[in-house]
Amino acid sequence: MSQAPVIVWFRNDLRLADHPALRAAVEADGPVLAVYVLDEAAAGTWRPGGASRWWLHHSLARLGDSLAAKGCPFVLRRGDTLDIISSLAADVGAETVTGSRAFEPWSRQLEEALNQRLGESGRRLRRFSGTLLHDPDQLLTKSGGPYKVFTPFWRALAATPQREPVKAPPHFKTFEGAVESENLEDWELLPRNPDWAGGLREAWTPGEEAARARLEAFLDEAINDYADKRNLPGQTGTSRLSPHLRFGEISPAQIWQAVQARLARGDARGKGADVFLSEIAWREFSYHLLHHFPSLPVASFREAFEKFPWQDAPDELAAWQRGRTGYPIVDAGMRELWHTGWMHNRVRMIVASFLTKHLLLPWQAGEAWFWDTLVDADLASNAASWQWVAGSGADAAPYFRIFNPVIQGEKFDPDGTYVRKWVPELANLPNAKLHQPWTASASVLKGAGVELGVTYPAPIVDHKQARERALAAYKTIKG
DNA sequence: TGAAATGTTGGGGCG
DNA sequence: ACGCCCCAACATTTC
Numbered sequence: 244m245s246q247a248p249v250i251v252w253f254r255n256d257l258r259l260a261d262h263p264a265l266r267a268a269v270e271a272d273g274p275v276l277a278v279y280v281l282d283e284a285a286a287g288t289w290r291p292g293g294a295s296r297w298w299l300h301h302s303l304a305r306l307g308d309s310l311a312a313k314g315c316p317f318v319l320r321r322g323d324t325l326d327i328i329s330s331l332a333a334d335v336g337a338e339t340v341t342g343s344r345a346f347e348p349w350s351r352q353l354e355e356a357l358n359q360r361l362g363e364s365g366r367r368l369r370r371f372s373g374t375l376l377h378d379p380d381q382l383l384t385k386s387g388g389p390y391k392v393f394t395p396f397w398r399a400l401a402a403t404p405q406r407e408p409v410k411a412p413p414h415f416k417t418f419e420g421a422v423e424s425e426n427l428e429d430w431e432l433l434p435r436n437p438d439w440a441g442g443l444r445e446a447w448t449p450g451e452e453a454a455r456a457r458l459e460a461f462l463d464e465a466i467n468d469y470a471d472k473r474n475l476p477g478q479t480g481t482s483r484l485s486p487h488l489r490f491g492e493i494s495p496a497q498i499w500q501a502v503q504a505r506l507a508r509g510d511a512r513g514k515g516a517d518v519f520l521s522e523i524a525w526r527e528f529s530y531h532l533l534h535h536f537p538s539l540p541v542a543s544f545r546e547a548f549e550k551f552p553w554q555d556a557p558d559e560l561a562a563w564q565r566g567r568t569g570y571p572i573v574d575a576g577m578r579e580l581w582h583t584g585w586m587h588n589r590v591r592m593i594v595a596s597f598l599t600k601h602l603l604l605p606w607q608a609g610e611a612w613f614w615d616t617l618v619d620a621d622l623a624s625n626a627a628s629w630q631w632v633a634g635s636g637a638d639a640a641p642y643f644r645i646f647n648p649v650i651q652g653e654k655f656d657p658d659g660t661y662v663r664k665w666v667p668e669l670a671n672l673p674n675a676k677l678h679q680p681w682t683a684s685a686s687v688l689k690g691a692g693v694e695l696g697v698t699y700p701a702p703i704v705d706h707k708q709a710r711e712r713a714l715a716a717y718k719t720i721k722g
Numbered sequence: 723t724g725a726a727a728t729g730t731t732g733g734g735g736c737g
Numbered sequence: 738a739c740g741c742c743c744c745a746a747c748a749t750t751t752c
Contacts, residue, residue: 474723588723589723592723596724631723640723640724641724641752642752643724643725643751643752644723644724644725644752645724645725645752646724646725647724647725647726650724650725651724707726710725710726710752714752717752718752
């Protein structure tokens, strides 16, 4: 009698290395059957946005290739997860389904419901870690509650031993039976009419192999300068691992261990590695917050902000989305996002401050736009970070920290590399006026071929007035 | 992982 | 030589 296969249910863990759920399935010694279910209804309004769908397509294709190379079929199905997995398990005679724990509220509900459904026929779902460094129920404060402040969380995290990454299984037993699989192309995850993904193709290579290469390149070339250069959007000082992490093409445990290995060898030193790991910890912190406060993506963590007098200004929202606010550093960021599906972190903070403070638009409006346009759109990081900037979040920046887009631009893009790249109509302005074209004289503007309000927008709000309006709005909910 | 307003200090121009 | 003012530079506070 042939052994029963184990089904590995893939979600945001599209890799073979450091995949405890896959490892467990392989070690059961029977054949492995890998499955991905595109369940459009399960996530409700949080179904993946356009940029994420593009990435998902390619990431699934790459994972399918890797599995095929090991002789393992990759079954693609679209529809209701419970029906698909439970009937598949019955069809192939699988007793066990394994998967990585996920933390979106709907994902957790799905895990519970699937486990129950499988249980009705004597089967079970086994859940493994893999997406995070630590289980959110395990890393708690001394009083047993979740951390709500980053610094003590970071200290506790750094002091807790990390899980050792597990290697990719060297070979698989192939499931020999015939299992129907859908065609990835038919899922229409890629944009057509128009195909707007040209910028994404130029900027990114999805997949586990590319993720590993990206990490190695970052560790070889940039990590020691990370503390200084990570804030300069005109340079490649960041790791750009975020979309790979988002889809689980690489795990935080792999990153953590790779950095520690470099530190031990002496290849990495100084503040860079420490600051980089703390960014991985911010991701972790966001996930733990989401786990303990599932309303984080929709409601302000600090309750007072539920009464904040947000504006309803569709024209200003549209100007922000399209990179036409008249503030060059803001517009450069929004255009980088639109073109590449990604934005430098420093600029994310600037554009988010501008939306929530200069325009007084609700952070949820920015969150929704990022969800649709970012290739790294991640429920936990996106929600926590928007709330952080807005001032409504856990351990958030104080509301009165209002970025001055001119100062931020001059400080972090001093030679204008970034703005000139993404706002080319300003490229011929001198550095001194590049971040504040409205203060340039008529002759300087003319010499640079800039006509404000025609070739480039005049500022849609006055900084000083907007700042005062924001502080006044904050006063209405303070205390 | 702010910015602006306000306060303080000290060098230099000037009567 | 001296006091006065200006203001850049820096520090503190406030939002």
